[in-house]
Each structure stands twice: as structure tokens, then as C-alpha cells.
Amino acid sequence: MTIVIAGGTGFLGQALVDLLVREGHTVSILTRTPGAPHHVAWNPDGGSGAWAAALDSIDAVINLAGAPIAEKRWTSARKQEIADSRMLATRSLAAAIRECRTPPPVLVSMSGSGYYGPHGDEIVTEDSPAGSDFFGDLCARWEEAAREAASSRTRVVLLRTGVVLAADGGAFPRMLLPFRLGVGGPVGTGRQYLPWIHRADWLAMVAWLLDTTGIDGPLNATAPTPVTSREFATTLGRVLHRPSFAPVPAFALKLMIGEMAGPLLLSGQRAVPARALELGFRFSFPELRGALEEIVGPPLR
Numbered sequence: 001m002t003i004v005i006a007g008g009t010g011f012l013g014q015a016l017v018d019l020l021v022r023e024g025h026t027v028s029i030l031t032r033t034p035g036a037p038h039h040v041a042w043n044p045d046g047g048s049g050a051w052a053a054a055l056d057s058i059d060a061v062i063n064l065a066g067a068p069i070a071e072k073r074w075t076s077a078r079k080q081e082i083a084d085s086r087m088l089a090t091r092s093l094a095a096a097i098r099e100c101r102t103p104p105p106v107l108v109s110m111s112g113s114g115y116y117g118p119h120g121d122e123i124v125t126e127d128s129p130a131g132s133d134f135f136g137d138l139c140a141r142w143e144e145a146a147r148e149a150a151s152s153r154t155r156v157v158l159l160r161t162g163v164v165l166a167a168d169g170g171a172f173p174r175m176l177l178p179f180r181l182g183v184g185g186p187v188g189t190g191r192q193y194l195p196w197i198h199r200a201d202w203l204a205m206v207a208w209l210l211d212t213t214g215i216d217g218p219l220n221a222t223a224p225t226p227v228t229s230r231e232f233a234t235t236l237g238r239v240l241h242r243p244s245f246a247p248v249p250a251f252a253l254k255l256m257i258g259e260m261a262g263p264l265l266l267s268g269q270r271a272v273p274a275r276a277l278e279l280g281f282r283f284s285f286p287e288l289r290g291a292l293e294e295i296v297g298p299p300l301r
Contacts, residue, residue, distance in 0.1 A: 001130040004040070004054055006030040006063030006089055007110070012202065016062070016176050019203050028054055030065075035151045044089040047245065051264055052096035055104060060210050061097065063146065065089035069135070070171060079134060086142045094148035096194040103154045108209055113195040113222055115139035118267030121193065125274035126160070126218045143218070153218035162195030162222035162271060164202050167295050177297070178246075179236055183239035185246035190230030195222040195271040198294065199284035220273045224286050229268075265297035274291065 008029035034041040042051040067085040108112015130140040150156040178184040183289045237244025285291035
């Protein structure tokens with residue numbers, strides 16, 4: 001396949017490029033700072049541009065573009081940056097795809113499990129409605145922008161991704177550090193759910209979506225067994241042979257990181273990958289303990 005990726009230089013993008021290249025695909029990356037082979041300069045301002053020619057007559061577009069949501073405190077300006085980076089890039093891709101003489105057969109566009117907003121212990125599937133908080137509203141608008149690329153010739157897949165676990169990036173190394181220091185534990189009440197997925201399964205799901213024609217619309221890119229914050233802490237502590245009983249109070253988190261403590265750490269979604277399972281996707285790491293042992297190594301005996 002010939003594939004173009006927006007956001008191909010980030011934590012997930014780099015790993016996906018490596019996987020696709022190993023599998024023999026030709027991959028180009030849309031980036032604001034080109035310089036390497038197969039980099040295409042673009043300026044995602046909500047419309048198309050000269051770069052749009054890179055999307056004509058290819059096999060797939062993957063949209064991972066967006067500023068990291070947990071990198072900085074959520075000021076009004078930062079929230080606008082998070083939103084704009086997603087909305088403008090997605091609108092640009094949709095506009096470019098609509099202009100293609102031979103548009104790509106598939107656009108896989110990133111979204112988040114935060115689409116659903118806080119749901120307590122209620123199980124949520126792809127049929128559950130969007131939340132009304134900042135990230136729920138943003139995900140809903142983000143997905144609508146991606147759907148503008150849909151036509152009889154282009155299917156659009158909306159990948160509602162949970163917390164992606166890997167040793168070398170994303171949120172997990174920061175989650176791991178307190179446990180290695182012996183002060184790990186659940187956050188807040190510990191009862192909120194964490195929709196997680198091993199990076200290997202996330203990568204495999206994207207590759208599967210590219211190969212499986214007929215799939216469109218939203219899919220939860222989450223493991224089939226979401227866990228509570230307390231269950232996550234207990235399991236990680238056992239894998240590491242470290243304590244896991246030092247809770248981080250909600251008020252302390254709010255003081256440290258502000259508004260984003262709510263949607264990112266203190267509320268969650270018991271999201272399950274109903275559509276992926278129904279359509280036949282097989283997870284290599286369906287259970288948290290196996291995923292953590294693969295990432296950090298099995299516990300000492």
C-alpha cells in the first residue's frame with residue numbers, strides 16, 4: 001500500500017511508520033518541518049494546499065495530528081491550541097480528499113475514548129452518546145470534521161483511542177515512576193475506569209483496519225477489559241513488586257495540574273471495543289497483567 005500519515009512523528013506515529021515500512025508499505029509523512037525522505041511539507045489551516053497532491057491515487061490516509069493533551073496545564077490558550085491542532089488538520093485532510101481525482105479508499109482518523117465523557121461504572125460502546133465536557137465536545141466535533149471526507153469512494157474510520165501503554169512514550173512512563181519509587185497508588189477515589197490498550201494491539205488494529213474493507217465509523221481502540229484506577233495500581237504494583245496503596249487525593253491533582261485532572265485522571269470511561277470484537281479483531285493483550293508484564297517484564301519469583 002501507499003499510505004500518507006499526518007502526525008507521523010509522534011509517539012504513536014513513529015511506531016506506526018516503523019511497522020508499516022517493515023510490512024513493505026510505502027509511507028509518506030505530512031509535517032510542518034520536512035527534511036527527511038518521504039516527508040511532505042504541509043500547513044494545516046483548515047483547507048487544502050499544494051501538499052494535497054500527495055493524497056491523490058494512494059491507498060490510505062491516517063490522521064494522528066494533534067497537540068498532546070497532557071503536556072501542559074490547560075489554560076484557555078492551551079485548550080484552544082489542543083482543539084485547533086485537531087480541527088484544522090482534520091478539516092485540511094477532508095478538504096484535500098474531496099478534491100482528489102482518485103481519492104484514497106480509506107481515512108483512519110484518530111479520536112479518543114474521552115468522546116463519551118464521564119460515565120462512572122456504566123459500560124460504554126460505540127453506540128453511546130458523546131459527553132458534554134471539553135474533551136467529549138472536542139472529540140465529537142473532531143469526528144464530524146473527519147466525516148466530511150466520506151464518500152462512495154472513501155470510507156472514514158474514527159479510532160476512539162484509550163490510554164496507550166508502552167515503555168518508551170505516552171502517559172505510561174509517568175504513571176510508572178511513582179511505583180518504581182515505592183509511592184504508587186490509585187488516583188482520586190480509585191473507582192474511576194481506565195480504558196487502556198497495549199501499543200502493539202493499537203498498531204495491529206490500525207493495520208487491520210487498512211486491510212479490512214467495509215469497516216467505517218467509530219471503533220473503540222481499547223482493550224476488552226477496562227479496569228479501575230485501583231485495579232490498575234494493584235496490578236502494576238504486583239508486576240513490579242512495589243507498594244500500590246498510596247492514593248493521590250483528587251484535590252492534590254487539581255492543584256498540581258488543574259482542570260485536566262478531571263477528564264484525564266479523576267473520571268473515566270468503562271469503554272469496551274464492541275465493534276472490533278464483533279468484526280473479528282483479536283487482541284494479543286486483552287488482560288492488563290499480561291500487557292504490563294510484556295512492557296516492564298514479569299515479576300520476580
